[in-house]
Amino acid sequence: xxxxxxxxxxxxxxxxxxxxxxxxxxxxxxxxxxxxxxxxxxxxxxxxxxxxxxxxxxxxxxxxxxxxxxxxxxxxxxxxxxxxxxxxxxxxxxxxxxxxxxxxxxxxxxxxxx
Numbered sequence: 791x792x793x794x795x796x797x798x799x800x801x802x803x804x805x806x807x808x809x810x811x812x813x814x815x816x817x818x819x820x821x822x823x824x825x826x827x828x829x830x831x832x833x834x835x836x837x838x839x840x841x842x843x844x845x846x847x848x849x850x851x852x853x854x855x856x857x858x859x860x861x862x863x864x865x866x867x868x869x870x871x872x873x874x875x876x877x878x879x880x881x882x883x884x885x886x887x888x889x890x891x892x893x894x895x896x897x898x899x900x901x902x903x904x
Contacts, residue, residue, distance in 0.1 A: 796846075799839070801847035801850050820866065822876065863878055863882075
């Protein structure tokens with residue numbers, strides 16, 4: 791299986807097995823900073839996927855447009871069971887805004903090439 795497909799599979803497992811944290815579509819909420827440590831610990835003895843695939847799955851989740859739009863200053867971050875941990879800082883919100891702008895610029899460049 792291609793590495794990207796493995797990461798997508800791992801993300802679907804996270805959404806199905808940890809639905810209070812990894813949500814679908816517009817229901818997404820900012821997740822706790824460093825949550826990959828919790829995810830890796832939770833799946834430590836699980837042979838379905840590697841640590842690398844879990845990290846890539848989390849990266850896919852947190853780099854999506856819908857998710858990045860949820861990263862606004864003061865928004866609640868949640869843990870694996872959906873409980874509030876911290877809030878999004880001004881700097882984190884600014885970084886998310888910059889990532890969204892970069893995604894938009896890359897998408898426009900891609901359109902003009904075709």
